[in-house]
Amino acid sequence: MSQRDSILVLGAAGQIGTDLVMRLRSDLGSDRVIASDVKHVGGELRESGPFVLADVLDFNAVARIIDQHQVKEVYLLAALLSATAEQNPKLAWKLNMEGLFNVLDIAKEKKGMKIFWPSSIAVFGPTTPRDNTPQHTVMEPSTVYGVSKQAGERWCEYYNHKFNIDVRSLRYPGLISYKSPPGGGTTDYAVDIYHQALEKGRYTCFLQPGTVLPMMYMPDALDATISLMGADSDKVRIRSSYNVGAISFAPEEIAAEISKHIPGFEIDYAPDFRQQIADSWPRSIDDAAARADWGWKNKFDLASMTTDMLMHLREMKSLPVTK
Numbered sequence: 001m002s003q004r005d006s007i008l009v010l011g012a013a014g015q016i017g018t019d020l021v022m023r024l025r026s027d028l029g030s031d032r033v034i035a036s037d038v039k040h041v042g043g044e045l046r047e048s049g050p051f052v053l054a055d056v057l058d059f060n061a062v063a064r065i066i067d068q069h070q071v072k073e074v075y076l077l078a079a080l081l082s083a084t085a086e087q088n089p090k091l092a093w094k095l096n097m098e099g100l101f102n103v104l105d106i107a108k109e110k111k112g113m114k115i116f117w118p119s120s121i122a123v124f125g126p127t128t129p130r131d132n133t134p135q136h137t138v139m140e141p142s143t144v145y146g147v148s149k150q151a152g153e154r155w156c157e158y159y160n161h162k163f164n165i166d167v168r169s170l171r172y173p174g175l176i177s178y179k180s181p182p183g184g185g186t187t188d189y190a191v192d193i194y195h196q197a198l199e200k201g202r203y204t205c206f207l208q209p210g211t212v213l214p215m216m217y218m219p220d221a222l223d224a225t226i227s228l229m230g231a232d233s234d235k236v237r238i239r240s241s242y243n244v245g246a247i248s249f250a251p252e253e254i255a256a257e258i259s260k261h262i263p264g265f266e267i268d269y270a271p272d273f274r275q276q277i278a279d280s281w282p283r284s285i286d287d288a289a290a291r292a293d294w295g296w297k298n299k300f301d302l303a304s305m306t307t308d309m310l311m312h313l314r315e316m317k318s319l320p321v322t323k
């Protein structure tokens with residue numbers, strides 16, 4: 001990218017966008033990172049650089065932003081997550097698929113663009129090996145979200161092979177961040193639990209004990225995303241989506257870690273429809289391909305993530321550092 005080119009983050013107000021925009025702005029300079037969302041945003045996202053209101057389903061609007069701002073890299077993050085998608089399958093399919101087609105088709109017209117599109121552990125299903133899930137394995141997703149991500153992966157690879165579009169993707173595990181509130185995902189209990197622990201000293205979990213899921217702290221997810229996008233094109237051998245792993249834990253394990261910081265913290269369990277979603281997903285991920293191809297390596301484990309999350313959330317909620 002030349003100094004005049006810019007980056008566009010679509011779905012900037014969502015779970016990943018909120019953090020990614022700020023990170024890209026601090027790495028590259030605020031003016032070069034255009035944040036866009038279908039809804040108005042406030043706070044640091046709005047104050048720290050350019051923001052454009054746009055719907056990813058509106059091809060012309062997205063194409064216009066790309067032209068006007070000389071955009072060379074697009075991060076397409078607008079999507080409905082797993083639990084919300086189950087409540088509204090048609091909307092999830094439309095948003096998750098048509099948004100992707102719009103961006104891929106614009107990249108086909110304009111040439112020389114680089115696209116990032118997030119996939120998920122939800123591409124796997126009940127017939128997938130659940131431990132150390134391989135990069136290439138059985139994929140029969142049983143959620144609307146997983147079906148849309150699986151189809152999206154196929155389309156990304158197709159556009160790369162057929163039209164030489166430089167599209168790159170990660171299969172994110174559950175992402176945990178203090179900046180964005182829980183956003184309709186099955187793994188989002190692991191975000192909410194920190195908020196509730198600080199506010200109420202207790203948490204009712206919608207997954208049952210023993211439900212181990214792959215997770216990742218947001219700073220690691222940002223590093224993975226930025227490393228993948230910065231890698232030489234010939235190193236990015238996989239053009240569907242890369243497995244990336246970091247931490248795996250069950251609700252009682254994160255609760256035990258939180259108790260070390262908040263003595264007396266209590267968890268109880270009221271599993272709902274999200275249990276079935278979680279039961280269809282891997283427990284841990286084999287990410288050897290990402291490690292070998294472009295040097296992926298996570299930094300945070302459950303203990304260091306918990307210390308960092310609680311410190312930042314206490315600051316944000318203006319709670320004393322030792323509660």
Ligand code: SER
Nearest residue numbers: 081082120185186187
């Ligand atoms: N965090 C997502 C969800 O739970 C998985 O990609 O929906």
